[in-house]
Amino acid sequence: MAKHILAALVENRPGVLARVANLFRRRSFNIDSLSVGRTQRDEMSRMTIVMESDSAEADRLVKNLYKLVDVVHVDHLHSQPSVVREMALVKVKASSENRREVIQLCDIFRARIIDVSAESLVVEITGEEEKLENFTELVRPFGIVEMVRTGMIALGRGGHTLKDEGFKPNRSRAAARRNVL
Amino acid sequence: MSDETTATDRANEEAGTSTDAVVLTGAEIVCECLLREGVDIVFGYPGGAILPTYDALTKYPQLHHVLTRHEQGASHMADGYARATGKVGVAMATSGPGATNLVTGIATAMMDSSPIVCVTGQVPTGAIGSDAFQETDVTGITLPITKHNYLVTSIEELPEVMREAFHIARTGRPGPVLVDIPKDVQIQEAEFVYPTEPIELPGYSPPRAARARQVDAALELIRKSKRPIILAGHGISMAGANRELAQLAEKAQIPIALTLLGKGAISEHHPLCLGMMGMHGGAEVNHAIQQADLLIALGMRFDDRVTGNLATYARDSRKIHVDIDPSEINKNVTVDVGIVGDLGEVLSQLLDRVERRPNEAWFDRIAEWRADSELREIVRPADAPQHPAVPEGKLLGAQVIRDLFEFTDGGAITVTDVGQHQMWEAQYYHHERPHSLITSGGLGTMGFGLPAAIGAKMSRPDQEVWAIVGDGGFQMTMMELATAVQEEVNVHIAIINNGFLGMVRQWQEFFYEERYNQTPMVNPDFCKLAEAYGIPTVRVTERGQIEEAVKASRSQTAGPTLIDFVVEKEEIVFPMVPAGADLDDMIRRPTPEEFEQQCRERAAAKAPEPETAESEEPAAAAALGSRFGV
Numbered sequence: 001m002a003k004h005i006l007a008a009l010v011e012n013r014p015g016v017l018a019r020v021a022n023l024f025r026r027r028s029f030n031i032d033s034l035s036v037g038r039t040q041r042d043e044m045s046r047m048t049i050v051m052e053s054d055s056a057e058a059d060r061l062v063k064n065l066y067k068l069v070d071v072v073h074v075d076h077l078h079s080q081p082s083v084v085r086e087m088a089l090v091k092v093k094a095s096s097e098n099r100r101e102v103i104q105l106c107d108i109f110r111a112r113i114i115d116v117s118a119e120s121l122v123v124e125i126t127g128e129e130e131k132l133e134n135f136t137e138l139v140r141p142f143g144i145v146e147m148v149r150t151g152m153i154a155l156g157r158g159g160h161t162l163k164d165e166g167f168k169p170n171r172s173r174a175a176a177r178r179n180v181l
Numbered sequence: 182m183s184d185e186t187t188a189t190d191r192a193n194e195e196a197g198t199s200t201d202a203v204v205l206t207g208a209e210i211v212c213e214c215l216l217r218e219g220v221d222i223v224f225g226y227p228g229g230a231i232l233p234t235y236d237a238l239t240k241y242p243q244l245h246h247v248l249t250r251h252e253q254g255a256s257h258m259a260d261g262y263a264r265a266t267g268k269v270g271v272a273m274a275t276s277g278p279g280a281t282n283l284v285t286g287i288a289t290a291m292m293d294s295s296p297i298v299c300v301t302g303q304v305p306t307g308a309i310g311s312d313a314f315q316e317t318d319v320t321g322i323t324l325p326i327t328k329h330n331y332l333v334t335s336i337e338e339l340p341e342v343m344r345e346a347f348h349i350a351r352t353g354r355p356g357p358v359l360v361d362i363p364k365d366v367q368i369q370e371a372e373f374v375y376p377t378e379p380i381e382l383p384g385y386s387p388p389r390a391a392r393a394r395q396v397d398a399a400l401e402l403i404r405k406s407k408r409p410i411i412l413a414g415h416g417i418s419m420a421g422a423n424r425e426l427a428q429l430a431e432k433a434q435i436p437i438a439l440t441l442l443g444k445g446a447i448s449e450h451h452p453l454c455l456g457m458m459g460m461h462g463g464a465e466v467n468h469a470i471q472q473a474d475l476l477i478a479l480g481m482r483f484d485d486r487v488t489g490n491l492a493t494y495a496r497d498s499r500k501i502h503v504d505i506d507p508s509e510i511n512k513n514v515t516v517d518v519g520i521v522g523d524l525g526e527v528l529s530q531l532l533d534r535v536e537r538r539p540n541e542a543w544f545d546r547i548a549e550w551r552a553d554s555e556l557r558e559i560v561r562p563a564d565a566p567q568h569p570a571v572p573e574g575k576l577l578g579a580q581v582i583r584d585l586f587e588f589t590d591g592g593a594i595t596v597t598d599v600g601q602h603q604m605w606e607a608q609y610y611h612h613e614r615p616h617s618l619i620t621s622g623g624l625g626t627m628g629f630g631l632p633a634a635i636g637a638k639m640s641r642p643d644q645e646v647w648a649i650v651g652d653g654g655f656q657m658t659m660m661e662l663a664t665a666v667q668e669e670v671n672v673h674i675a676i677i678n679n680g681f682l683g684m685v686r687q688w689q690e691f692f693y694e695e696r697y698n699q700t701p702m703v704n705p706d707f708c709k710l711a712e713a714y715g716i717p718t719v720r721v722t723e724r725g726q727i728e729e730a731v732k733a734s735r736s737q738t739a740g741p742t743l744i745d746f747v748v749e750k751e752e753i754v755f756p757m758v759p760a761g762a763d764l765d766d767m768i769r770r771p772t773p774e775e776f777e778q779q780c781r782e783r784a785a786a787k788a789p790e791p792e793t794a795e796s797e798e799p800a801a802a803a804a805l806g807s808r809f810g811v
Contacts, residue, residue: 011383011384015320060511063510066507067508069385070384
């Protein structure tokens with residue numbers, strides 16, 4: 001068992017997220033996280049899928065993703081050098097007495113404080129998974145009111161890109177595309 | 182599958198369509214697109230949300246619409262139509278219940294990779310999501326059971342969607358595609374320009390030839406093997422690679438085992454063809470697979486019904502797997518060489534370089550297993566010495582199929598339902614040609630037989646078509662008798678009527694201590710029922726009547742016919758690999774010697790009560806009890 005990071009380039013069509021999500025359920029894949037967002041091209045979205053599994057299982061997921069007509073390209077980012085990041089927003093209890101301590105921790109982790117109130121701070125922290133875990137462990141004694149994580153996103157380093165050559169968006173279809181995610 | 186560009190061009194010519202843009206409604210655009218895809222028949226059922234399209238159909242007499250009696254019939258008919266020719270079958274239904282009734286047929290087509298396109302009406306775009314009358318999320322419902330589906334949200338995308346739907350359905354690993362069209366999109370008007378540029382789907386590119394390195398690796402395994410066996414599946418006939426398969430087997434002297442849907446991949450009269458493998462496959466075939474040192478799996482997917490227990494499946498063999506769907510490779514069985522490609526291309530690649538090799542010792546072993554199977558054979562010519570387990574004066578389902586095979590000269594397209602009769606068909610009707618057995622293999626859909634046979638006959642009116650169904654499955658879709666009558670479809674229906682859900686009963690006998698819960702059926706008089714539709718019928722209760730009944734049916738060349746074969750209630754399909762057991766761990770019918778020995782033992786066990794009347798019965802009958810042939 002290992003952590004597998006898959007990146008998928010998908011056509012920005014209605015229902016594409018449902019198709020991918022349904023695939024996980026239908027073929028019983030255990031997904032740690034899934035994050036989706038637009039890319040530099042309107043007609044494409046990019047998904048980052050993280051799963052804890054053996055490599056045969058990850059391989060099976062890649063093949064099944066490829067079976068979906070809307071999925072243009074899938075890459076197993078394990079096999080090449082890549083940068084991986086995740087972001088979390090953490091609302092930490094902080095009164096006037098211990099606010100300084102929390103701020104110090106944030107400085108060490110290069111996290112940003114993006115909201116302050118009398119009772120709490122909202123911290124924005126970005127990094128690899130381990131860094132986020134360490135940070136939340138350290139602020140936990142102060143009291144975490146609530147938090148949210150984006151799930152991992154990843155890009156191959158250097159020249160490595162997900163192939164989408166030759167893809168020409170269809171004009172009439174593009175008109176029908178909306179905010180489909 | 183057929184070359185879509187030439188098919189489209191031909192359809193263009195036939196439809197006499199010009200390239201000048203015309204303004205058409207969405208409904209008319211649907212019809213125009215169907216014509217250009219070469220569609221001649223649409224199976225369907227009208228309703229509110231699809232009415233604009235039904236209205237437009239009146240302007241397109243080239244599109245013959247077949248009114249089914251239930252939408253499930255429409256999707257099965259489209260499926261049967263597709264399987265008989267490889268052309269895409271088309272089903273049409275309205276929104277809501279119309280669309281949901283298609284679902285079983287769509288799932289059936291998905292499991293068996295059958296190319297169909299379903300067009301459904303949807304409530305107007307503005308009403309979607311409002312729980313409007315007859316609204317259902319059919320693209321959501323069919324997401325896991327279609328190869329792809331579309332909800333058309335504007336008339337501008339309609340031509341492209343229709344074209345893509347057919348392209349996706351028929352290419353690569355074929356499958357069902359659903360196009361859901363809101364009523365307002367059907368009513369809107371737009372300039373209709375049929376796209377002529379090639380279809381561009383960046384996320385969809387079916388593979389063609391295999392990589393040279395994989396071909397080399399496969400050839401090396403074949404060269405080193407001593408006990409090779411080819412496992413031929415549905416993919417052979419779908420790729421039209423039948424000739425290549427025969428050539429490969431002949432050139433390298435490798436025996437061929439067939440999956441249920443693989444029947445027709447090669448003539449079953451071919452000396453290298455062993456017959457069907459799997460749960461009810463030939464014992465010699467399953468032994469050969471288990472003892473092989475090389476499996477060459479071609480266009481099959483190692484379904485649990487053909488592998489039995491995966492942990493012990495063909496343990497000593499290396500494995501080559503060729504399939505057009507990469508996700509099938511290493512799915513159930515881990516293989517040494519996985520080749521993704523079109524079977525026609527891959528087999529040609531292999532054929533060029535495969536060597537002739539002696540496999541005599543291997544064939545001798547298979548022949549020994551086969552001789553043992555023949556001893557246990559229960560269906561013998563009427564004048565030959567019979568297996569002692571055959572009860573006198575009773576008609577066996579297996580005999581019916583064997584005789585049907587003989588009296589139709591083995592040349593019919595047979596369409597089966599699901600259950601015991603389906604397995605007897607597979608065992609006793611030997612097919613020579615591709616696409617001549619149409620059966621629901623993957624999903625095992627009872628109710629498939631009759632509608633699929635109607636679709637098959639309409640697809641191949643030149644062919645003799647038999648629907649072989651059980652009394653259970655027939656009653657699931659028998660309302661389609663009316664469709665067959667209305668369309669004057671000359672399909673011959675053979676009901677193997679044992680008054681039981683026979684296959685379930687068999688499981689109950691073997692695995693549930695003979696508790697026959699909910700398997701006996703009180704049936705209508707099928708002959709009277711068919712007569713109510715004006716269908717000529719015959720009832721057969723003895724083997725001697727089969728020939729005449731089949732002749733009488735065949736002499737009817739218009740409209741459907743029906744034969745009610747009233748067969749032995751407690752017949753069993755042998756051999757049987759219990760679900761999850763090892764493939765060579767089969768429940769076999771005893772040999773005549775074993776059977777007589779069992780009879781003596783049982784009679785001896787009963788002996789302590791000599792004064793009862795039963796002791797007067799012949800030993801065999803006493804031993805049988807409620808069981809048949811065990």
